[in-house]
Amino acid sequence: MTSQTQPDDKSADSTRATEMLSGAAMVIRALADEGVEYLYGYPGGAVLHIYDALFQQNKVKHVLVRHEQAATHMADAYARASGKAGVVLVTSGPGATNAVTGIATAYMDSIPMVVLTGQVMSHLIGGDAFQETDMLGISRPICKHNMSVRRPEDIPYLIKKAFHIAQTGRPGPVVLDIPKDMTMPNQTFAYHYPAEISLRSYQPKQQGHSGQIKKAVTALLAAKKPILYAGGGVIMGGASNELTELAKLLNLPVTNTLMGLGAYPADDKQFVGMLGMHGSYEANQTMHHADVILAVGARFDDRVTNNTKKFCPDATIIHIDIDPASISKTINTHIPIVGLVQPVLTDMLALLKQKKKKLDSAALELWWQQIEQWRTVHGGRYDTTAALLKPQYVIEQVSKITKGEAYVCSDVGQHQMFAAQYYKFNKPNRWINSGGLGTMGFGLPAAMGVKLNYPDADVVCVTGEGSIQMNIQELSTCKQYGLGVKIINLNNGYLGMVKQWQDMNYESRYASSYMDSLPDFVKLAEAYGHVGIRVTTPEELQPALERAFALKDRLVFLDIHIDPKEHVYPMQVPGGAMNDMFLSKTERT
Amino acid sequence: MRHIISVLLENESGALARLVGLFAQRGYNIDSLNVAATEDPTLSRLTLVTHGNDQVIEQISKQLHKLIEVVKVSDISEAAHIERELMLVKVKASGNQREEVKRCADIFRGQIIDVTPATYTIQLVGTSDKLDAFIQALGTTPIMEVVRSGASGIARGEKTLAL
Numbered sequence: 001m002t003s004q005t006q007p008d009d010k011s012a013d014s015t016r017a018t019e020m021l022s023g024a025a026m027v028i029r030a031l032a033d034e035g036v037e038y039l040y041g042y043p044g045g046a047v048l049h050i051y052d053a054l055f056q057q058n059k060v061k062h063v064l065v066r067h068e069q070a071a072t073h074m075a076d077a078y079a080r081a082s083g084k085a086g087v088v089l090v091t092s093g094p095g096a097t098n099a100v101t102g103i104a105t106a107y108m109d110s111i112p113m114v115v116l117t118g119q120v121m122s123h124l125i126g127g128d129a130f131q132e133t134d135m136l137g138i139s140r141p142i143c144k145h146n147m148s149v150r151r152p153e154d155i156p157y158l159i160k161k162a163f164h165i166a167q168t169g170r171p172g173p174v175v176l177d178i179p180k181d182m183t184m185p186n187q188t189f190a191y192h193y194p195a196e197i198s199l200r201s202y203q204p205k206q207q208g209h210s211g212q213i214k215k216a217v218t219a220l221l222a223a224k225k226p227i228l229y230a231g232g233g234v235i236m237g238g239a240s241n242e243l244t245e246l247a248k249l250l251n252l253p254v255t256n257t258l259m260g261l262g263a264y265p266a267d268d269k270q271f272v273g274m275l276g277m278h279g280s281y282e283a284n285q286t287m288h289h290a291d292v293i294l295a296v297g298a299r300f301d302d303r304v305t306n307n308t309k310k311f312c313p314d315a316t317i318i319h320i321d322i323d324p325a326s327i328s329k330t331i332n333t334h335i336p337i338v339g340l341v342q343p344v345l346t347d348m349l350a351l352l353k354q355k356k357k358k359l360d361s362a363a364l365e366l367w368w369q370q371i372e373q374w375r376t377v378h379g380g381r382y383d384t385t386a387a388l389l390k391p392q393y394v395i396e397q398v399s400k401i402t403k404g405e406a407y408v409c410s411d412v413g414q415h416q417m418f419a420a421q422y423y424k425f426n427k428p429n430r431w432i433n434s435g436g437l438g439t440m441g442f443g444l445p446a447a448m449g450v451k452l453n454y455p456d457a458d459v460v461c462v463t464g465e466g467s468i469q470m471n472i473q474e475l476s477t478c479k480q481y482g483l484g485v486k487i488i489n490l491n492n493g494y495l496g497m498v499k500q501w502q503d504m505n506y507e508s509r510y511a512s513s514y515m516d517s518l519p520d521f522v523k524l525a526e527a528y529g530h531v532g533i534r535v536t537t538p539e540e541l542q543p544a545l546e547r548a549f550a551l552k553d554r555l556v557f558l559d560i561h562i563d564p565k566e567h568v569y570p571m572q573v574p575g576g577a578m579n580d581m582f583l584s585k586t587e588r589t
Numbered sequence: 590m591r592h593i594i595s596v597l598l599e600n601e602s603g604a605l606a607r608l609v610g611l612f613a614q615r616g617y618n619i620d621s622l623n624v625a626a627t628e629d630p631t632l633s634r635l636t637l638v639t640h641g642n643d644q645v646i647e648q649i650s651k652q653l654h655k656l657i658e659v660v661k662v663s664d665i666s667e668a669a670h671i672e673r674e675l676m677l678v679k680v681k682a683s684g685n686q687r688e689e690v691k692r693c694a695d696i697f698r699g700q701i702i703d704v705t706p707a708t709y710t711i712q713l714v715g716t717s718d719k720l721d722a723f724i725q726a727l728g729t730t731p732i733m734e735v736v737r738s739g740a741s742g743i744a745r746g747e748k749t750l751a752l
Contacts, residue, residue, distance in 0.1 A: 324651050324654065328644070
């Protein structure tokens, strides 16, 4: 093998001298040129050359996690908060397979991420070498795209391509597999990082079709019972302002999906709450009875629609989405608009303002009266007189003390639904949870990723004693990097959501949903060098929260013992329409 | 309903695996599939025969489009098109049967491309239906081996699937 290649004529002509870099140095340099500040990862044999290159510069900072899954969730959460791709570096074999859950989590929620995985030397691939795994094969169904490096000189282009694919169109994770011999420190190549690239086979749409937008506006203006249904696409598409302006202009009721919380301010009177399986009574009723649904960056997920055959029988559906495959996938769309939500909403707004026509105000008035009546039916009620702490109360208090402005990173289960229902998200990119894949163990690393990048913000991890133990080793990483996350551990001694289903469908046979031998979380937090506070009564909560949030730079683990019998309501009745709901243990619609 | 979907994709390693994987993951059917490079060596042309209702076929098309390496997708069976499949059949042919098999191959415009004292190998090109019909027509002739390419197709007239 040649140790060096000569710069080509074009580079020699340019005034800048061509830099000669090793493959390993090119990886890091390309990340720096892409503007990457943090790289989350874990070293190992196949990526040691890259780690050595990382050591010899100071532009890209590395965060050493305790398990690769946490690296992916940190990068993912950074992307959810900032809109920019997070970057992960892991070694081959077990390093790569440990990252799989995090890649799948990002994929299901359309989160941009670039995952660099080490690979054994090219000539060993296919021979069952030490720490060899076919990462391209494993990750293929759970990422937007994956690629492998075949020639070291291609590294800058491939890294640019990875960011380009991850961050454009419908975002998603991209995996780049790098065999170790592509990063040899003693072989250098001309480095050139492309400013932008264009792929003939991948040209995602930007603007929506003007004819379709006209049709949508006409349908919307003819509505008597409209609703705006906004999802995660509004968050990742940065279209929260346009969405809010549109809703205000037409006085539309707005519901957000689990992924869309914060797209429309929760404190606003036009907000009817989250919809779906654990959506508010009024949101699900408003959807069900609507005559026009404007769906923006939402995908009619099964946790939203309930039985698709009974879904919103009277509605004309307008659907704005960047991904044509999301349109008419589960629910037939009458007016599809393919494009980025932000420019499409801008075009709709312009057209609406130009028309100066409003909706039938009498009909809209009646519609709002009906919605106000629905609001009185459930209203997110729970027993506020109970001696035991209620999880809903805890979340409400956290929402108050942080003024609805914290980044709330959730794990998965009952606590996630309580956080979604009771925290008042008034800004986009603040609610960070694994919606599509439902990954337990997501919360703590996610909170870490946000806190690292937004050190002055309040960052809360809402979790349970089940989820937190799936990545609790990261308390060590928090200590190393001084990540002052506030952990709200809603501890009920059960895998709460599993238990709820067992209560409702299995005559309370708690098959493996009881957590025996829980650790003393306070002592555990202290063992890792953090602050632990136990809360067992409603009276203790307020002072504990005040103390925790006053300790700005410290990680505080609040182990909050809550009523183990509490269920999440409303809950859609399986097989029913959107508005078929259980409202409590004894009531249903 | 049966559909013939033509795909133009980047001739890169992994592209075919991704496309086939898509069908497995999402539970779509593949009745036949063939692929080879085009006159432009950076592009492969793939022809896939599948079946499903309109909604499934629409999703197949959209999901194929989403793959980064896929340049173009067309359901050529939606309009006038030509479909051809190649089949090689090795049959036992001796005694009276030899003449019978040859006659049958002639009727179907097949060619006998290899001969031994006891066997014929017949090459036949046509629509998949025609190839099925030939197998039927062979009747009691013992078939030793059948190799089929899967359908390839092209639109009639000036319509093309190209860059």
